[in-house]
Amino acid sequence: MEQFAPKATIMDADAMRRAMTRIAHEICEHNEGAEGIGLVGIVSRGMPLARILAAEIAEIEGTRPPVGQLDISFYRDDIGRHIAPVRHSTNIPFSVSNTDVILVDDVLYTGRTVRSALDALMDLGRPRSVQLAVMVDRGHRELPIRADYVGKNVPSSRTEDVRVHLKDVDGENSVTIWDIRSTKGGEA
Amino acid sequence: MLSVRHLIDTTSLTADDITQILDTARSFAEINGRKGIKKVPALRGRTIVNLFLEPSTRTRSSFELAEKRLSADTLNMGGSTSSVVKGESLADTIQTIDAMNVDMFVVRARFAGTPQKVTENTDAIVINAGDGKHQHPTQAMLDLYTIREHFGHLDGLKVAIVGDLAHSRVCGSLAPALKTMGADVTLVAPPTFQVGDASWYGCNQTNHLDDVIEDMDVVYMLRVQLERMEGAAIPSRREYNRLYGLSLEREARMKPEAIICHPGPMNRGMEIDAEVADCARSRILDQVTAGVATRMAEMYLLLGGENNGIHN
Numbered sequence: 001m002e003q004f005a006p007k008a009t010i011m012d013a014d015a016m017r018r019a020m021t022r023i024a025h026e027i028c029e030h031n032e033g034a035e036g037i038g039l040v041g042i043v044s045r046g047m048p049l050a051r052i053l054a055a056e057i058a059e060i061e062g063t064r065p066p067v068g069q070l071d072i073s074f075y076r077d078d079i080g081r082h083i084a085p086v087r088h089s090t091n092i093p094f095s096v097s098n099t100d101v102i103l104v105d106d107v108l109y110t111g112r113t114v115r116s117a118l119d120a121l122m123d124l125g126r127p128r129s130v131q132l133a134v135m136v137d138r139g140h141r142e143l144p145i146r147a148d149y150v151g152k153n154v155p156s157s158r159t160e161d162v163r164v165h166l167k168d169v170d171g172e173n174s175v176t177i178w179d180i181r182s183t184k185g186g187e188a
Numbered sequence: 189m190l191s192v193r194h195l196i197d198t199t200s201l202t203a204d205d206i207t208q209i210l211d212t213a214r215s216f217a218e219i220n221g222r223k224g225i226k227k228v229p230a231l232r233g234r235t236i237v238n239l240f241l242e243p244s245t246r247t248r249s250s251f252e253l254a255e256k257r258l259s260a261d262t263l264n265m266g267g268s269t270s271s272v273v274k275g276e277s278l279a280d281t282i283q284t285i286d287a288m289n290v291d292m293f294v295v296r297a298r299f300a301g302t303p304q305k306v307t308e309n310t311d312a313i314v315i316n317a318g319d320g321k322h323q324h325p326t327q328a329m330l331d332l333y334t335i336r337e338h339f340g341h342l343d344g345l346k347v348a349i350v351g352d353l354a355h356s357r358v359c360g361s362l363a364p365a366l367k368t369m370g371a372d373v374t375l376v377a378p379p380t381f382q383v384g385d386a387s388w389y390g391c392n393q394t395n396h397l398d399d400v401i402e403d404m405d406v407v408y409m410l411r412v413q414l415e416r417m418e419g420a421a422i423p424s425r426r427e428y429n430r431l432y433g434l435s436l437e438r439e440a441r442m443k444p445e446a447i448i449c450h451p452g453p454m455n456r457g458m459e460i461d462a463e464v465a466d467c468a469r470s471r472i473l474d475q476v477t478a479g480v481a482t483r484m485a486e487m488y489l490l491l492g493g494e495n496n497g498i499h500n
Contacts, residue, residue, distance in 0.1 A: 071215060074228035074258075074488070089218045123225040 010154055010162070011175035016135065019151035020049075023133055024056030026149050027102060034061040036128070037100045042117050043071045043088040045106040048168040049135060053104060068092030070103075075116040090120065097125035102149075106164035108134040111145035136175055138162045151175075190489050194314040196303050197323040198365040206369060210333050212485035213478070219257065220481055230488055231258040236292040237285055238264045239306075240317070244296050246452060246476065247317050247326070251294050254483035260491075263290070278302065282309040292491055295319070300357075313490045321355050326486060327451055328361035330478040332369065334471050335406055337478070338447050343370030348400055350376040350432060351410030351459055353383050358410060358451045364389050374400050378422060378432065397432055402441050408449045409434050409459050425458055434460045439467060447471045 011019070031037050034057050041050030047069045058064035071088045103117055114132060121130065133149035138156040152175070156162055161178040165171075190205045198206075220226055236255050240248055255262045265285075282293070292313045295303040300322030307314045318324040336342050347366055353359045353375055366373050367389050374392040375383060382393060394400055401407065412428065422428045429435075434448065442448075448460075448469045456462040465472060 073215070074219070074230040089215045091218070119229070123227070124222065125224050 007160070007177045007179050009174055009176050010136075011152060013173040016151065016173045016175065019135065020052050021056055023149045023151060024053055024060060027053070027131075027133070028057060028060050030131070030148070031100055034058075034063045034065050036098075037065045037102060038092075038094050038096065039065055039067045039102045039104055040070050040092060040096075040117075040121065041067065042103065042105040042113060043069055043073075045164055045166055045169060046070075046104045048166045049106060049133075049164075050102075050104040053102070053133065065102075066094040068094065070117055070120055072113065072116040072120050075120045077112060077116065090124075092124060095125055096121060096127045098128050100129045100131065101127040103130060103132045104134070105132075106135050106166075107162055108132070108137045108145075108147050108150075109140055109162075111141045111143035114145050115143050135164045136162055193490075194303070194307050194316075195325050195486055195490060196307070196314065196316045198325045198328050198361040198368070201325075201365065201368065203368050203370075206329070206332065206365060208489060209329055209482060209485050210336055212489060213329075213333050213482040216257075216484040216488075217478070217481040220477070220484075227257050227259060229259045231255075231260040231491055234260045234291040234491055235289070236260045236262050236294060236487070236491075237290050237312075238262060238294045238317075239285075240264070240266050240294075240296040241302065242296050242298045242318070244318070246479070247296065250476070250479040251317060251326075251483055254480050254487060257480070258484055258487060260292075260487070278305060279309045282306050286310040286312060292487065315486060315490070318357055320357065321360070322357050323361045324357040324451075325361045325365075326479070326483055327358050328365045329482040329486065330475055331358075331362055331408070331449060331451070332365060333478040333482050334449060334475045335447070337474070338471065339405065339445075342366065345371045345405045346374065346403060347371050347406040347408060348374045348376050348397075348404045349408045349410065350397060350434070352381045352412050353377045353410070354381050355413050356410050359383075362408070363391055367391070374404070376400060376432070378428075380422065397438070401438055402443070405443065405446050406449060407434065407442065407446065411451065411453065412455055412459050414455070429458055429461075433458060434464050436461060436463055436467075439464045439469065442469065449475055452476070 028034060039050040039054050041047035050067050054064050054067045069091050071090045101121065131148040134147045135151040136154050137147055137150045138154045140158060154162055159180055161180050163176050165174045167173050190208060191202055192200050219228055238251055290312050293306055294315045294317050295306050296317040297319045300320035302319050303314050303316035316323055316325055332342060339345060349359050349363060363373050374394060376394055376397050379395055446469060450460060450472050454460055454465055456465060
């Protein structure tokens with residue numbers, strides 16, 4: 001089994017709050033308001049982040065954009081390597097067609113999750129545009145994908161793990177970096 | 189990850205296995221109910237053979253739809269078109285198909301034990317789609333799903349299974365699965381239709397529907413299988429309907445929240461009256477809807493993981 005050792009805290013709760021406020025402003029600026037946008041959080045940590053962003057946008061613009069959640073289990077490209085029972089469903093309470101969809105996730109890494117999310121999203125309708133917001137971009141992309149809104153760029157090594165902790169899920173808001181000493185090897 | 193490699197019976201499934209299937213099925217139900225594309229690429233590139241050696245309409249179409257919505261490639265083989273009728277043995281048929289590198293067999297058969305036999309002749313995963321009077325595990329999963337969606341849980345529920353228990357593979361799968369999930373099962377049948385063993389899976393047994401109907405959360409009516417009955421095990425259609433049929437009068441005595449299930453196809457006017465089949469308590473069409481989602485979950489969980497033949 002994998003053994004993890006914590007190394008450093010990259011963002012604390014205040015830093016995350018400021019980053020979310022900034023991203024909310026950037027979203028409003030880029031889309032000229034909050035009209036016609038919808039936030040879609042990728043299961044599982046993208047969802048609480050999307051809710052926080054929606055609240056921030058409501059503060060700025062006075063309208064709260066709708067929030068949905070997207071489960072990408074059935075769209076993954078690594079099926080056959082590992083599988084887990086699916087405990088979350090896709091639940092998007094607005095039409096993605098003709099909407100500017102802001103995909104929200106915690107960490108952008110290889111880009112494969114976002115690729116799956118784009119496929120899943122396209123099966124639900126035809127968004128006017130899709131933009132990507134992440135708390136952390138840690139590099140090492142394996143696909144031509146980039147984020148439109150980034151909380152923090154964190155240069156990392158493949159032998160490290162970057163984790164976003166959220167109050168709703170983990171009891172506190174923070175971003176930490178960990179050394180992975182894996183006995184399995186190979187799995188990135 | 190399920191604890192079994194094949195889905196042959198429900199007696200091999202743990203409570204955790206069943207919960208995984210039902211939870212995963214909920215996600216597939218969302219896909220089946222959406223307005224956009226009712227299809228996911230989860231089993232793209234996998235080949236599934238539907239080997240139906242006994243006539244079947246709803247189970248077969250449910251499986252085919254489930255496979256298409258998972259993006260699997262499928263091959264349909266029926267009794268009348270396959271070489272089995274030309275005298276080829278089942279083992280030879282399976283080995284021949286197996287040599288073409290398929291990933292899964294879905295097997296419906298007239299004789300109990302056929303799906304198990306198939307597992308001995310292939311490296312592919314096997315799902316039992318009903319074998320003789322033995323088991324019909326995918327029916328049991330869709331029944332459990334339907335009941336759990338209504339009540340939110342299965343443990344502690346009182347479920348009556350009514351009808352031709354001795355001939356019923358539906359009962360053979362449903363009763364043990366309900367017991368595994370902590371439900372209280374009562375088997376209701378005329379003496380000639382009861383299961384032989386008085387302590388069968390710890391289920392209560394009675395010959396009188398009227399004694400128990402007011403106490404039940406779920407009344408599950410089985411089809412009287414006229415085609416499986418040679419000789420008269422029951423006196424007449426009318427007599428059976430009078431003693432064991434679910435009439436409007438009996439329906440009115442059920443608990444306010446109680447529901448009615450039936451695996452179909454129904455003999456309206458025999459085990460269930462026409463008005464009852466269409467009443468507000470009836471979950472019969474929900475069961476059909478649940479069939480696609482639960483079969484998707486079973487195929488996904490059995491084929492999607494390390495459990496499949498490719499990675500072993």
